[in-house]
Every structure is written in C-alpha cells, then in structure tokens.
Amino acid sequence: MTQNPSTGPAGSPAGPVWVPSEAELGRRRIRKAQDRKRALIAAASSFVIIGGLVLLVGTSQGWPVVRQTFFDVQYGWEILPLLLEAFRLNLILWVIAAVAIGIISMLLALVRTSTSPALAPLRFLATVYVDVFRGTPLLLVIYLIGFGIPALQLTERPIPVVVLGTTAVIITYAAYVAEVIRSGILSVHPSQRAAARSLGLSHFQTLRHVVLPQAIRRVVPPLLNDLVALLKDVGLISVLGVVEVIRQAQILTSKSFNFTPYVVASILFLIVTIPLTRLTDRVLERTIARQNAQGSA
Amino acid sequence: MTGIDRAGAPVLELVDVRKSFGHDVVLQGVSLTVPEHSVTVLIGASGSGKSTLLRCINQLERVDDGLILFDGQDVCDPRADVDDIRQRIGIVFQSFNLFPHMRVIDNITLALRKVHGVAKDEAEARALELLSRFSLADKAQQYPDRLSGGQQQRVAIVRALAVQPRLMLFDEVTSALDPVLVNEVLSAVRELRSEGMTMVIATHEMGFATQVADEVCFLAGGVIHERGTPQQVIEDPQDPDTREFLRRVREAGRL
Numbered sequence: 083m084t085q086n087p088s089t090g091p092a093g094s095p096a097g098p099v100w101v102p103s104e105a106e107l108g109r110r111r112i113r114k115a116q117d118r119k120r121a122l123i124a125a126a127s128s129f130v131i132i133g134g135l136v137l138l139v140g141t142s143q144g145w146p147v148v149r150q151t152f153f154d155v156q157y158g159w160e161i162l163p164l165l166l167e168a169f170r171l172n173l174i175l176w177v178i179a180a181v182a183i184g185i186i187s188m189l190l191a192l193v194r195t196s197t198s199p200a201l202a203p204l205r206f207l208a209t210v211y212v213d214v215f216r217g218t219p220l221l222l223v224i225y226l227i228g229f230g231i232p233a234l235q236l237t238e239r240p241i242p243v244v245v246l247g248t249t250a251v252i253i254t255y256a257a258y259v260a261e262v263i264r265s266g267i268l269s270v271h272p273s274q275r276a277a278a279r280s281l282g283l284s285h286f287q288t289l290r291h292v293v294l295p296q297a298i299r300r301v302v303p304p305l306l307n308d309l310v311a312l313l314k315d316v317g318l319i320s321v322l323g324v325v326e327v328i329r330q331a332q333i334l335t336s337k338s339f340n341f342t343p344y345v346v347a348s349i350l351f352l353i354v355t356i357p358l359t360r361l362t363d364r365v366l367e368r369t370i371a372r373q374n375a376q377g378s379a
Numbered sequence: 380m381t382g383i384d385r386a387g388a389p390v391l392e393l394v395d396v397r398k399s400f401g402h403d404v405v406l407q408g409v410s411l412t413v414p415e416h417s418v419t420v421l422i423g424a425s426g427s428g429k430s431t432l433l434r435c436i437n438q439l440e441r442v443d444d445g446l447i448l449f450d451g452q453d454v455c456d457p458r459a460d461v462d463d464i465r466q467r468i469g470i471v472f473q474s475f476n477l478f479p480h481m482r483v484i485d486n487i488t489l490a491l492r493k494v495h496g497v498a499k500d501e502a503e504a505r506a507l508e509l510l511s512r513f514s515l516a517d518k519a520q521q522y523p524d525r526l527s528g529g530q531q532q533r534v535a536i537v538r539a540l541a542v543q544p545r546l547m548l549f550d551e552v553t554s555a556l557d558p559v560l561v562n563e564v565l566s567a568v569r570e571l572r573s574e575g576m577t578m579v580i581a582t583h584e585m586g587f588a589t590q591v592a593d594e595v596c597f598l599a600g601g602v603i604h605e606r607g608t609p610q611q612v613i614e615d616p617q618d619p620d621t622r623e624f625l626r627r628v629r630e631a632g633r634l
Contacts, residue, residue: 100397102444103395103444103445105453106443109455113457116458
C-alpha cells in the first residue's frame with residue numbers, strides 16, 4: 083500500500099508524484115468507517131458472549147465450591163514447583179520421542195514409497211507395521227509394551243518403565259507420521275520426478291533434492307499438529323507408574339482432595355501448545371499464500 | 380475511420396486507474412472506454428499490466444486510485460456489492476480454471492443453479508444449447524481432464540457465458556494452448572463478437588487482435604502508450620515503444 087505520495091520506478095512515464103484523488107480519499111474514508119463498524123460489532127458480540135458465559139458460570143449454584151476445589155490460587159502456587167519438576171520430564175520425553183519419530187517415520191515413508199523390487203519384503207513389513215500401529219489405540223500399545231516386554235525377562239535388570247512407555251509412544255506415532263510424510267511424497271507431481279530423472283539424477287538424488295524438499299514443505303502444518311498431540315500423549319505413559327505431570331497432579335489431588343493441580347497442569351500444557359498452534363497457523367497461511375502466488379503467475 | 384463509433388453509453392469506463400503491489404507500480408493512470416457491443420484488445424509484453432487491469436475490473440484486485448464505472452456504477456466503491464457486479468461480468472482465464480471434480484455440464488450450470496436460482500432442468504437445457512453452439516454438446520457428461528486444452532477453454536467460455544454477462548473479459552485465453560487449438564478458441568471469441576458481446580481481451584495473438592478489435596491499446600510499464608484501430612496501432616504504430624514491441628513480435632514469427 084503506497085499511502086504517501088510515492089515516486090514511481092525510475093524513469094516511469096507517469097511524471098509527477100501521485101497524490102490520491104478525491105474519489106480514492108472518499109473510498110478510504112468509507113473503508114475506515116466500515117472497519118470501525120466491523121470492529122464495533124466484533125467488540126459488542128464478544129462482550130455479549132463472553133459476558134454471558136461469565137455470568138452463567140459465576141451465578142451458578144455450585145460455582146463457590148468449584149472455585150475452591152478447582153481454582154485455589156494459593157494452593158496452586160504451593161504445588162507449582164512440584165508440577166514444574168514433573169513437567170520437565172514430559173518435555174524431555176517429548177523432545178526425545180519427536181526426534182526418534184522423525185527418523186523412523188521418514189525411513190518408513192521412504193520404504194513404503196520405494197519401487198525397487200529388492201525392497202519388496204521391507205515394503206511389506208513397513209505396510210504391516212503401519213497398519214498395525216496406526217490402528218491400535220496408543221494406550222493399549224503402552225500397556226502391551228510396558229507389561230509385555232518385562233515379562234520376557236530379556237535383560238538382567240528390568241528396563242525402566244519410562245523407556246518402555248516412551249518406546250510405545252514412538253512406535254505408534256512413527257506409524258502416524260510416516261503416513262503423513264508418505265502422502266506428502268505422493269502429492270509431488272510425477273512430472274517433477276520425470277524432470278529430475280531426465281537431468282540424469284539417480285532415483286535417490288531425485289528423492290533427496292527434488293521430491294523430499296517439496297513433500298516436507300507441504301506436510302509441515304500437519305506434522306506440527308502431530309507434534310502438539312505428541313506432547314499431550316507422552317503423558318499417557320503415567321499409566322505405567324511414571325511420575326510425569328499428569329500423574330503428579332493426580333497424586334497431589336488425592337492427597338488434598340483439591341483439583342487445582344489438574345488445572346495448573348493444564349495451564350502448563352497450554353503454555354507450550356498454544357504458541358506451537360499459532361506457529362502452525364502461520365506456517366499454513368504462508369504455505370497457502372505461496373501456492374496461490376504460483377497459481378496466478 | 381474512427382472504429383469505435385457504435386452508439387450507446389459505455390458499458391465500462393476506466394478513469395486514471397492506479398494499482399501497485401508494494402513498491403511495484405503495475406498500473407499508473409490507465410483510462411479506457413468500452414462502448415456497448417465493442418471489443419477492446421489489450422496488447423503488450425508480459426508484465427505490462429494487462430492481466431492486472433482485467434483483474435481490477437471484476438474486483439479480484441483492489442485499485443489504489445481511479446474510477447472503474449461498470450454501467451455507470453463505480454465498482455471500486457467499498458459499498459458496492461462485489462458479488463452482484465461479478466455476476467454480470469464473465470471472465471476467462473489463461474489456465475481454464477474448470478472445476479476438476481465436476482462434469483462439464485455441472486461446471487456450466489453451477490452458477491446458474493446456485494447464484495441465479497435457475498431450476499436444474501432449465502439450467503441444463505440452457506447449458507446444452509450453449510455447448511452445441513460451440514460444438515461441445517457431446518462433451519457435456521465428461522470430466523474436464525478428459526478434454527483437450529482447446530475444448531477445456533471453450534467450456535470455460537461457455538461457463539462464463541451461461542449467466543448471460545453484460546461484459547466478457549479474456550485474460551490471455553490462448554497462451555496455454557498449442558497453435559492448432561488456439562484457433563478453435565479464437566473462433567469462439569469471434570462468434571461472440573458477431574453476436575455483439577462487449578469484450579475486453581488481453582492477448583498475444585496480433586493477427587486475432589487485428590480481426591476482432593474495435594480498439595487496440597498497447598500497454599507498457601502500466602501505461603497505455605498508444606491506442607486506436609488495429610490498422611493504426613498494429614499496422615502503422617507511431618509510438619517508438621509500440622514499434623519496438625511489434626518488431627519483436629514479428630521477429631518471433633507471431634504476426
């Protein structure tokens with residue numbers, strides 16, 4: 083938007099600097115008025131809806147009790163260090179799992195989209211793997227691995243449940259993410275592959291330099307989605323007895339008969355997930371804008 | 380010979396239209412009058428602002444300044460009903476933009492049924508009539524990707540025509556087609572001209588421009604350098620930039 087009288091490109095035949103005409107100034111006034119009206123409507127409707135909700139909750143019969151048992155601010159501050167300590171474990175496991183999932187899912191996707199006859203058995207195994215773990219509830223996989231592997235007595239000393247639980251999460255999520263990446267690879271138009279191969283690039287070089295960069299760019303938004311979901315689902319390993327933040331909140335609650343720890347734990351999750359979700363939105367918008375720019379060129 | 384002396388108030392009038400993308404000024408003061416039943420052809424190199432001008436007319440782009448009067452109504456007025464204006468302006472794009480998930484007949488009747496509330500039977504009857512006029516009747520039940528580029532582009536023209544627009548805009552409609560297919564699309568446009576459709580056409584086909592244009596405008600750097608009848612502008616250009624452009628077109632063997 084060139085609001086102020088701008089000089090055109092050098093040597094432009096327009097000559098003198100451009101000053102908006104009366105008609106354009108009038109339009110701007112109208113647009114401004116329309117914007118003000120829209121903002122006013124938005125503010126009014128927000129006020130009515132949010133105000134209504136506050137009123138509904140605040141005046142309900144059980145609200146005083148709920149406030150005490152769920153929103154006890156002083157108790158919340160007291161237990162915050164304990165919950166933070168536990169949440170640290172969630173974050174560490176999240177990062178480890180994310181890295182492992184990234185590697186395994188990429189391999190799975192590559193195997194599943196490969197065409198070489200030598201890889202046929204691997205392709206078959208990868209397909210079975212994805213079918214099984216994408217279709218089994220995560221919680222069941224955690225139980226099966228968390229209780230099943232120790233029963234095998236493979237090692238002298240038992241494997242820590244944190245490791246087993248995280249492994250279960252990694253195995254399951256790798257199947258989800260592999261499918262996302264595979265769909266990205268398949269969405270790259272065959273003509274791109276043909277163009278790269280006709281330049282003499284090998285199958286692998288084509289994949290590495292032409293197909294994957296485009297595929298990954300397309301699936302970044304859904305992958306970020308999975309990343310957010312992963313943070314929440316890492317907490318599921320608490321069913322094996324791992325004291326992460328959800329488990330810690332549960333322990334505190336059962337001691338004090340006050341549910342504030344659950345609320346505090348939720349807030350901790352939100353502090354991480356909301357910025358990530360915003361980032362996902364922004365990436366998605368950028369991707370769409372870029373595709374549209376290509377379309378109109 | 381003046382070329383544009385057909386009677387009647389102009390369907391479209393542009394006065395000093397400006398448009399920039401960031402610091403890139405694409406149109407700097409373009410004025411244009413398109414009388415009813417006349418054909419205005421925009422020529423000029425890629426990036427001269429032809430497409431942007433067409434996109435401004437049906438409000439796909441918002442202008443920075445200037446007036447665009449369509450049947451006397453300022454389409455740039457923020458209070459104007461953009462949907463209503465677009466219903467009366469047909470546009471055909473370089474890249475067809477048919478809906479790939481719909482059969483040809485559904486592509487054509489979509490706006491008739493959903494926007495204009497025409498009953499399905501009547502809409503399809505009207506679509507079939509139009510299709511047969513453009514020798515496409517046998518393609519009605521097909522999906523767009525089964526058609527050749529020329530057929531797809533003619534379907535796109537029929538789709539724009541189906542709602543009986545007052546003005547048709549053509550944005551380099553043959554640029555994506557091979558020379559053989561170009562001709563069938565251009566004949567379709569000629570057919571429209573003979574029926575008196577008011578049109579604004581951006582094209583690289585100089586021969587075609589000479590045949591159909593009442594007025595030819597040469598755009599460069601967002602300014603109309605020269606305008607007049609095809610005889611004046613294409614066959615006997617006065618402006619040095621127009622001469623240079625046409626010389627290069629001739630060198631490329633496109634005239």
